[in-house]
Amino acid sequence: MAYEWTSPVTRPEQIEALVSGVDRYNPSNVGILEDYLYHQLRSGEYDCLANLAILKLYQFNADLYNPDIIINILIKSLASSPLPDFNLCTSLLEDRPPGASLDEPDPLPSLLPVIRGLHNLLYRCRFPAFWAIYRSEQLANLRDNYTVEISGFEDSIREVAVRAVKAAFTKISRERLATYVDLQGAELDAFIDKQRWTIDASGSNVEIPPNPDNQIEATVVQESIKLPQLTKIISLAAVKS
Structure with missing residues (x-):
């Protein structure tokens, strides 16, 4: 399982070479990694290390900051519970320098506490509460603008519940x-x-x-x-x- 986490079979050779070498710190490669993230959103695949590389580049290069990318990475990591993927991602958001000026209001400050709350419910196996909050009117923005674009998102959350049911x-x-x-x-x-x-x-x-x-x-x-x-x-x- 550890090998699947570090080197998923769905990872392309180009991304493998990038993530495994020093090029992951090259800001000129951020576009390649972001495109790979969008591929994950469409295909249902997941590659935590590649997504962490994006967040690390954002941490080192504030001008690359893209809140929508960050939100999508955090949402994708929800389905990895109880693995530490979500906490690894959020740890790279702390002490982040001010980003580039945005044409629209930054959605991350308002959505980050919401996504943290959803992760907390999944981690504690409070699945009915998760669905109730996720379906609520207050999270319509999250559903309409983000999770709707992620192929198989709800099924991936159900897999978290399945793992807990099988274990208990x-x-x-x-x-x-x-x-x-x-x-x-x-x-x-x-x-x-x-x-x-x-x-x-x-x-x-x-x-x-x-x-x-x-x-x-x-x-x-x-x-x-x-x-x-x-x-x-x-x-x-x-x-x-």
């Missing part, structure tokens, strides 16, 4: 799962089928197949002490007494 449950009520993934009726049934989960005979519970995370197994610890070691312990105890 062997059985979960259908109603509860619906609040976690924000789906109902036939859409929920199709989602359950896609995960290869099954619904029990009552039709009200979803059964999660066994995996290393949701199985409780007793651990037996055996210690092997050889006779010479035991002799030393007894001798030491005798001396102290």
Whole structure:
């Protein structure tokens, strides 16, 4: 999994060479990285290290600052929870020098606390609260101007919920799962089928197949002490007494 994070298979050779070498600090390459980000938005792919390279260039070169790029990077990183991608991204926004003058008001100061809040809910596995806030009228600007442009965004958030469900449950009520993934009726049934989960005979519970995370197994610890070691312990105890 670590290798997939550092070198995703979908990363083009040009980006691999750029991200892996000193050229990632060359401000003339920022356009290449930004184009690659837009490719990620359209394709549903994700490359955290390439996106971090953009933020690092913005940090070193205030004149390159583009708030829309930053917002898109942060939104993409939400789906990586509980991995630290989001925190890595926001850490590069701190102590940032003033950027270039913008033709329009900067949307980042108002949206950053909102996105932080969404990340916090995902990290704490408060999925019903996440969907309620995400669907609210207050976040219409985020949906209409940003997440709508990100292919598969909502499905990627559902995958965060799936990872949590697989790790914590062997059985979960259908109603509860619906609040976690924000789906109902036939859409929920199709989602359950896609995960290869099954619904029990009552039709009200979803059964999660066994995996290393949701199985409780007793651990037996055996210690092997050889006779010479035991002799030393007894001798030491005798001396102290």
